[in-house]
Amino acid sequence: MEGKRLLRFLFLIFSVVLLLLFTLLNLPYEPSDKAELLDCATYSPWCTSKNRFQSKMPQLLQNSPKPTRRHHSADVPHHPLDPLTLQEFNKVRTILSSHALLKSSSSYALHSVVLEEPDKPLVLRWRKGNPLPPRKASVIARVDGVSHVLSVNIDTGEVTQLETGSISGFPTMTIEDMNSATWAPLANADFNRTILERGINLADLACLPISSGWFGKIEEKRRLIKIQCYSMEGTANFYMRPIEGLTVLIDLDTREVVEIADKGKNIPIPKAADTDYRYSAQNIHQELNLVNPISIEQPKGPSFTVEDDHLVKWANWEFHLKADPRAGVIISRAKVRDPGTGEMRNVMYKGFTSELFVPYMDPTDAWYFKTYMDAGEYGFGLQAMPLDPLNDCPRNAYYMDGVFAAGDGTPYVRSNMICVFESYGGDIGWRHSESPITGMEIREVRPKVTLVVRMAASVANYDYIVDWEFQTDGLIRSKVGLSGILMVKGTPYVNMNQVNQQENLYGTLLSENVIGVIHDHYITYYLDMDIDDSDNSFVKVNIRREQTSPGESPRKSYLKAVRNVAKTEKDAQIKLKLYDPSEFHVINPSKKTRVGNPVGYKVVPGGTAASLLDLQDPPQLRGAFTNNQIWVTPYNQSEQWAGGLFVYQSQGEDTLAVWSDRNRAIENKDIVLWYTLGFHHIPCQEDFPIMPTVSSSFDIKPVNFFENNPILRIPPNVEKDLPVCKAAASA
Template identity: 70%
Template sequence: MLLEGSKLSKEDQESQLDDDFEHFQQHKGESIHDYYVRFAKLMNDMRNIKMIMSRMQLNSKFVNNMLPEGGVSEMSAIELIALRTSGLDRLGKWKDLYKLYVSSPLCGKALVLTNAVRWRKLRILIRFLFFTCIIALLLLLTFTNLPYPLPFTTTNTNCSGDSPRCTTIKQPPKPKQPTKDNLHTSDVPHHPLDPLTLNELNKVREILLSNTLLRNTDKYALHSIVLEEPDKSVMLRWKYGDELPARKASVIARVNGVTHVLCVDIGTGQVTPVDVGEKSGYPTMTIEDMTSATWAPLGNLEFNRTIMARGIDLKDLACLPISLGWFGTKEENRRLIKVQCYSMQGTVNFYMRPIEGLTVVLDMDTKEVIEINDNGKNIPIPKAAAMVRDPNSGEMRNVMYKGFTSELFVPYMDPTDAWYFKTYMDAGEYGFGLQAMPLDPLNDCPRNAYYMDGVFAAGDGIPYVRSNMVCVFESYAGDIGWRHSESPITGMEIREVRPKVTLVVRMAASVANYDYIVDWEFQTDGLIRVKVGLSGILMVKGTPYVNMNQVNEVENLHGTLLSENVIGVIHDHYITFYLDMDVDGPDNSFVKVNIKRETTTPEESPRLSYLKAVRNVAKTEKDAQVKLKLYDPSEYHMVNPSKKTRVGNPVGYKLVPGGTAASLLDHDDPPQKRGAFTNNQIWVTPYNKSEEWAGGLFTYQSQGEDTLAVWSERDRAIENKDIVMWYTLGFHHVPCQEDFPIMPTVSSSFDLKPVNFYESNPILNIPPNVEKDLPVCNAAASA
């Protein structure tokens, strides 16, 4: 045994103890008590120098080195408990000794002691849990019965005095906030135009699955389940407090390869087919369509060989579904999709690593690979319902019944085999709302934003919730709503300024590589601004070139060389908005106020020319078609001829275009036939409930026979009628190196501005900002 105070080194001590442990055994004539004590001392010495032995080693050593004639009769009850709880009785080699131990008169005594110890511990635990529950219950009763929330202290910035730093001030108690049902299981509609709730979507699915159309098949997909809006005449009569009209759902279902449009009465369970006429196209793709298409090529041996031949690991593959448009009879009678892939190796920005020239054509209904085109083997993969309150009368007045993004047309300007078909209809083919993504608090929207969730239905009809789909916030960027100062020349000291404060409603959709941020801004002067921001990541093309000096002068790259082996392809974006203007009522007229130059004679004036406003009221649809021209300027008014101001002007709102672009494609080009709604920037049509989607109801692989341009050919009457205005916001995008590898946000907008709608400027009633009403902070940066 190692004696206390030994001068041996730690290594020598370990060696000696290891030897003692190896040869440890019960001496002849040694009682089991002495044997146990000696073993315990050895264990203590080993622990002192931190020699680690497993429980199994210790148990095995103790049992195996006990003399066969050794017994347990001399052991005390405490020692028996120690042995029992050490795990010795679980060893197979202890079985014989354990039989002796069990038959010993001390065994019962040991068991009683063991059970007594356990019962005492259990009683302590029960007491602790009992008193904890009592205290928790008392606290709960106390807090829930308080007449007001407990006061709290929060850190605010208050630097208006001489203090060099912000201080902590006490806030008044906050009012109790309503609880939010994050699962939306308790949502109920309060307004006839409220979207279908989660429970209503479940009910619609239940009704459809019990209907004969879907009952006996599993080959179906529900491409769209949305509210079947009540007729506009019903809505205009409805007031808050009235009973809601019957809630119905409009469903686009594809069953056994055939498309059906259905109206489902949620209350009665009745399913009514809707005749929408002959359509050449297909419904918007479901999320399941897109997801399954990206994986389908991996089941094809030829495709996998092509990928591996490029030295790409299949696990590094990222594939995207791409709508193929329509270019003739080849695409007819089959719901097809093209898939193109990228390499994720060494990057999360896989859009910068296209596998150029490789395109897979799939049948979306069968998931069969129809065709594989591989023309890029030698191209390297690059490295890496609106109302306005009149401020004078307090009356609520209509401006617009409904406004939304109707279609997005994004044609790429590369006619080569792997790119010619990239002429996307992002709303009709992919679903603009379906691609909306949760907003990131503090980054997508400011601190004071209120968030709204979205409820969607999957392809099988099962509803699901996406949080933070829309944010609403008040914005003040330091802009001026109105100001005027008088100079000392007049002898008056006047300086009046009013801030421009805006209520913003925002959503963002991520359609593959591009992100679209759409803001509806409502300003205090009655102006409504619709702003679209484009951001995200470029869709690029692979190339063998690493420098422009390698490119022949006559060669067309169809874009810009952004980096080694990377071309950003030229493309356009056209966002068409549906604006059902109801200025002080549904019957409106479209007035083009043309700005004309008038000349004078020397006898009339020293001036040679001046400008004159000529009002032209559009009688029919073709009168209202507008191509914006810089040198033929006009204003575009939507007026109510039946209601005038006190001085006799018709009340109205005018469309004020912002920066925009026009399509330069040939009108006979198949993509432009489908996107013919971009032939004009402004259209006006009579209200028709079935005419809401500029690219047609079934856009996927459509041939352009059901678009805004086709409807307008009927040249229907629009004067003093319930009419809809359509406006297209356009962007030409010639990529530059600053767009690589991520794009800064580029924005454009248009305004709906009151024109003789108010008797005077409503901003007169807005108070100026006062120091005491605003938080004041020192400039600081986040840690």
């Protein structure tokens, strides 16, 4: 007995020493200076260096283009929707630090500090040159374990506490939450022991903070997170080396280990070989240089301007663009020029990715809770890292930074978080040739050039490439590309011939001991359409078969378009049906075209996958905004986040589905359209060790908005305008 206790004691000591060693060796992971950790690109060296160059091709580094580095210290707001500036962030921090609520607290953290957008009528009335409406910050603070929503008037210093009601859930985690939780298990000797027992050197450990969802009593009133770990021995792609079955439940507030589940001791850690995807880790003699260099070139430069840091003007479009810690990218006040009148016409007041829902399809102990809601839990914008020039965006791109606040309110700059570029991939805007049948000498073709706004959020393993693409014909395409790395599960199997046909692997055997678990992705967009003015209606244009009467026609049937104006929200809860199709228009009932059609835009669905989970399943209750593919709600400033304001561990009582079920009137009102892009993902071996991008998109598209084709008069390409290029000199 005594001997056993001594052994335990020695082990504990050993573990602690190891832990200390590890902490010292890996100090950058928990730096004392939070700003340095967070301030990717402006101060910390790693975000801008490219390790592939560092390790094998240092001479190339100087050839890499460097987008202009901006310091933002002199930024001032020019537009009512401009995000908070560095100076404003600092003012907010000062105001709050002396405010009674925070000053008297034993601990607090600011989970969100963003511009409190002025009321919509104020923004709509505002014109360039007018004074800005009062600048306010909307702050979500957690003070002694209680969430508060504060409105901070930056000029007057006034702080107002807003009532949020007694809804469940917690604010978006801070980066500090995620970091501290990730390393919290190392303070636990049992955890360290189990790691060592699995044969893993603590220095090779990489852990991830996995939102625990909500499944009942245990999650209540306590902010919890689950930590799962991986071995990074021999690979940068530790995601492919799970320590399967080991789940550590952590209290996010106390960093205390609540529970350790350790159920995968018989499951080997998959091998490191062939998992590293970095260029520097490949055998260069096996390099696969498949294509000659190719580039989008604009000899006269780009055709867009960014006025006052945020107002993008391109071709016939104009919109306000900003980074947001939760949504990622926010497009506001999108207007398009009417080619007839020259007037800029309102299309969309505000559009952004409101929430994501990513349920994994494995009900077992270490997997059931993986039902991510990336925007509200992790911050879709917080996870968007600096873009890689020439690869994430073409050479002709313009880069925009995000300025966010750390948990203590200190602002930091996320450099090059968004890029804007003109795209031409050889597509055709419109064309017509006359055929020999008519014998006319006509061949008229116009190339299609678009403007893309891009962000890439890396929510741990997965990478979401979020594009807003503007076309000159008035169409806006919202596209999401999925790349990055699968979340995989360890298994004893190395070949499918070992697997009994009855057994459910919950996914695909991707490599020896690696299963890619089936999952869905849903990305729900908030689209506050303002077609010319704010008051709009939602019209379902149902396409129905009509049977002809006997003798009426040699045809038995044809399709007819039947218009139905949605009166209330339930009329606009849409499940798409291939055999009962409709078009979905947002129209301005007060404005008609010359020949009397209501002006409008339609949402053109794409990327349609529907959630099939039980509607009463806890994850689906929280992700109930995916119960329909389309919803329409009356504009309500407080209804912006489809999964609710406090998504973390929410129970689903503040989702779009709940709001919509109030069944409010939506006809001829200021309305918001919600669209959900969906993907079912059954992994395949091609997704290993990193996934080729899979994309889906939907469009919002003018429908009788213009009197006629708005790009009728654009000229064709002619040789004399195109650049003269030569190969760059070799190094």
